Amino acid sequence: RAAREKAREHLRRRGSIAFSLGRAEGLVEEARGHLAGLPPSPFREALHGLADYVLQRKR
Structure with missing residues (x-):
């Protein structure tokens, strides 16, 4: 666990x-x-929701 935190801090400092x-x-956008080129459907909405989840999940 300490090694993971150390690695995370190293990555954060380097940007x-x-x-x-x-x-x-950018990729989600x-x-x-x-x-947007697909017709409205529950499937399209599900993909939008998945995109939101990917960006907002616990980091």
Whole structure:
């Protein structure tokens, strides 16, 4: 557990976590753009919900 925290702190200091989160947000927005081309449906809404979950899950 201590090693995990040490690694996480190292990544945070180097900006790796912020970079990764920014990249994930960009990819989710790109995916939402692709979803916009699909007709409204429960499946499309489920994919939107999944995108929200990916960005908001516990880090």
